[in-house]
Amino acid sequence: MLFNSIDFAIFLPIVFALYWLIPSRLYKYQNILILLASYVFYGWWDYRFLALILFSTLVDFSLGKLIYQETSVLKRKLYLILSLIVNIGFLMYFKYYNFFLENFIEAFSFFGNRITSNSLNIILPVGISFYTFQTLSYTIDLYRKNLSPAKGFFAFSAYVSFFPQLVAGPIERATNLLPQFYEQREFDYLKAVSGLKQILWGLFKKILIADNCAEIANIVFNNSEEYSGSSLVLGAFMFTFQIYGDFSGYSDIAIGTSRLFGFNLMQNFAFPYFSRDIAEFWRRWHISLSTWFRDYLYIPLGGSKGNLFKKVRNTFIIFLISGFWHGANWTFIAWGFLNAFYFLPLLLSNKNRKNLNVINEGKLFPSFKQFLGILFTFIQTVIAWIFFRVESLTHAFSFISGIFSKTLFSIPLIIEPDTGYSIFPKKTLLLIVLFVGIEWIGRKDQFAIETLGENWKAIYRNLIYYSIIFLIFWSFGKEQAFIYFQF
């Protein structure tokens, strides 16, 4: 079920009403309702894969208990390895099997050996990368004794399959989300209103920014050889906003929806395109994944401690794996590599933690130096996103060489495939300017409109919300699936 669909617009109020009809003291029944609703939400896409979630839940619930109860270090480690094998095994099979097979065959062909094998027709279960990482965090935290085992199967199942963040995050740690299932959740008016505001902002990002940008980005990337350098730049720029609007929009809707049910999820995006360097960008982009890799991979590898070789090695490992997490394609690995390459100079010069605060808080504009930093980082990310969006590495290189052609300084024009007419996306660019402006104003908050118009009269504040709803409504109809579903 898509958040930006009528199905969800009907589903959410029904679940919300049923949930709060159950008295708060019977929160265990509320958990069961969440579990059922989550399975309906997921099954709406493909009910066959519910068995996979259920199996994963059962395995981690059981192994989690064993890890906690066991006193023998060796056995605890064995149970943890078993959990890793099951979870990562599923992920490997569904997401990476064909990739490894094809590359294995290609590698052998290179040395003159011919191997014939058919790749399997595997459907990637939606959200598998997200819930797998979520359950892994549970068993790893139990192993590290950072957490007690789940107090009940339904609470744990509801944690694994919690519908607002099941298919595209934020990837919640058991230490944050699981305990919330053990407590009474009282309805909080302010929290619910804030949740609705965040949902509204998420829809704005998805429907107005991402879906409008997607139209242009799809046309350019799908026919890149036909476009001038300037049009390719425009396409890459549009994809940069598409992926941000799409993914952070999803996170906003997920966090807002959770608030309606009395849950608090972690912030997943903190205005990443205002970052002054790439290290700051990675502290602000997909925070739940970056911190997951930091805590469960980077730090255990030694982090930024140790000699130069270790620092470089760990940086590349974390970025390459992060790229590979996004998809079974060399383009994602190249994307990770490029980001590592951007990050390395900052790490080696100890400047990777230079920009930790909110940029120019309380000021209307950034300083010139900050502006240059933002611009440079933004250009770096635009180039990196090209690798993320293209079909193959060959496509990436032809796209980039297409940019640096004689046509780079021509007026960009896009050809609409259905009508064949040339268009210039003026309205979408205007929307982006509006969007960036609002995000800049609200950059100190959890989401851009959290406190926007807080001290104004209700009528003016409502006017903003009505305007956003009107714009969403006006742009409705170009419905596109969320990009991160494929990961």
Next chain:
Amino acid sequence: MHRFIFKLFVFLLPIIVSFVALEIFLFKYPNTFNTKAFHLKENLDIETLFLGSSHSQNAINPVSIISKSANLAYGSQDYQLDSAIFFKHINKLKNLKHLFIEVDYHSLEDMRSKSYFRLAWYYRYYGIVMKKISLVEKLSLFASSPSFFKNHLLEYLNINRFKYKLNEAGFTTNSFPGAFKELSYDRNKIMNSAYARINKSHFKISLKNYSSNRTKICAVINMAQSKNIKVTLLKTPLFTSYKQFFDEKKLLRRNNFIDSLLLKNKNIRLLDLENDIRFKIEDFKNDNHLNPNGAEKMSSIINEYLLTKKK
């Protein structure tokens, strides 16, 4: 909780009321789809039917045709849609004697995708299912095609904006504004600015579409002939600025196909107006569409043609 529900309801009320009002307005406001569909429903005894793209849509005013007619040509309509419309209605059109099928330069190699935005309207107004129609598209006219209905609404609300007028057969009687008028019918300016203006998809080469479209036309012709309906292949008038970009091979493919149809089927005729010198620059709205004056000229040529055929 009660406070939340009440406040939310009060907040949402103007939105719900506005949406209902919008749906009522759109339902009542005339557009080419609802007008033509209604005209066809009320005139199932038509004798002449025109199918094709915007070239035919702009070129033929059914009201000016001597026999009772319907022009079911629409912008970007391909042969999939032509044949779907034809097969959907053929059994109801008992008096149909003439079928005009557009065979312009682009027609045979053009094809809409499943995401084509007008497919929902073909479903709504003609009951033609070319893709899975969502519940939203079924329930809400606006949601079925927001961009199209937004234009309608803006057209209605903006008093300064040019308003198109439709006659009872769904033909736009005042569609004079266009590139040629803007360029004051200056031939040099028109020729020099043509490339940026023309529809690039018309110049797409696709042998796959060519093959699939041939099958569709043949199916329509076979059915028409089995019902004793005379088929006319129609080449609509096109201005030189458009024709200068013709690809010789594509043109030859189109012409060969027409020739093969004419050879095989004695009852098929060709009405070739593509290079007809009776159409002057002032008869065109733009490079490949006639304006209402041109359409009147075209209609009288078709009338002559129908009379000749009767004799």
